[in-house]
Amino acid sequence: MRRSRTATYIGSLLLTIGLALTGAASAHASQQAAAGGYVALGDSYSSGVGAGSYDSSSGSCDRSTKSYPYLWNAAHSPSSFAFTACSGAKTDDVLANQLSPLNSATSLVSITIGGNDAGFADVMTTCVTQTDSGCLSRINTARAYVGSTLPGKLDNLYSVIRGKAPNAHVVVLGYPRFYKLGQTCLGLSETKRSAINDASDYMNTTIAKVAANHGFTFGDVRTTFSGHEICSGSSWLHSVNWLDIGESYHPTAAGQSGGYLPAFTNAA
DSSP states (O other): OOOOHHHHHHHHHHHHHHHHHHHHHHHHHHHHHHHSEEEEEESHHHHTTTSOOBOGGGGGGOOBTTSHHHHHHHHHOOSEEEEOOOTTOOHHHHHHHTOTTOOTTEEEEEEEOSTTTTTHHHHHHHHHHSOHHHHHHHHHHHHHHHHHTHHHHHHHHHHHHHHHOTTOEEEEEOOOOOBOOSSOOSSSOHHHHHHHHHHHHHHHHHHHHHHHHTTOEEEOTHHHHTTOSBTSSSOSBOOOOTTSGGGTTSBOHHHIIIIIHHHHHHHO
16 A cells, blocks of 8 residues: 555654654763763773774873774763773773772763683683684683673672762673684684684673673674674784784774774763
8 A cells, every 4th residue: 555645754754853863862972971071991902902003101001092982082072081991901900900080070981891801812822722622621611700700700890880980871892703704714713713702792791791780881892893803804803913912803993993982982
């Protein structure tokens, strides 16, 4: 049955209004977040390892001017910006070294954390240098930690963050899937790549659940990184780099701007 011109017009008008209101709501949320201070916490995925252009004053923390916190700050000009994320950080390191900028005026907090607690670097090194069985064994050890110990670590950290920044909107960002599956790709076997992706999914599910328990927003970067995994032909992640091992499996500058920044902006 054909719709009348009037019905079609009204439908189009309502859609236009809906889209306009959605955009206005998003812009309003960004303005609210920018009205107070923004504090960027976390590990190397937040500091920007792999993106280059590191601030020399950040030392071994490798805070990049191409990282998503830096880019968000440049775009939204919050009243203050504290960037304490640091390469290699675990939950205990965030507790000990990164939380001093938080206060009741802080309106926005971002964080990636948990990968180092679970031994991510050692998992990837094992999978690159050992057999499928050795890789799977190391992954299973990491998964056991994520299932049994990490939730308590995150719960404690998130509670402290909320206590120090009671009025902040807290965005907890996850980790990407690392490999595109189903095609020929130099490097790790399909068995290893699949197991690594599954472990990343398990990590994200765990982090998201604890974040939700605290009323925090989880920013899922797997959607924004889709099509840009290692082996995709358009990767936003470094594969293993023996000349700079620390960059391996970290987002490139494009991964920060095209993967993490949109996920954070949408969640903020």
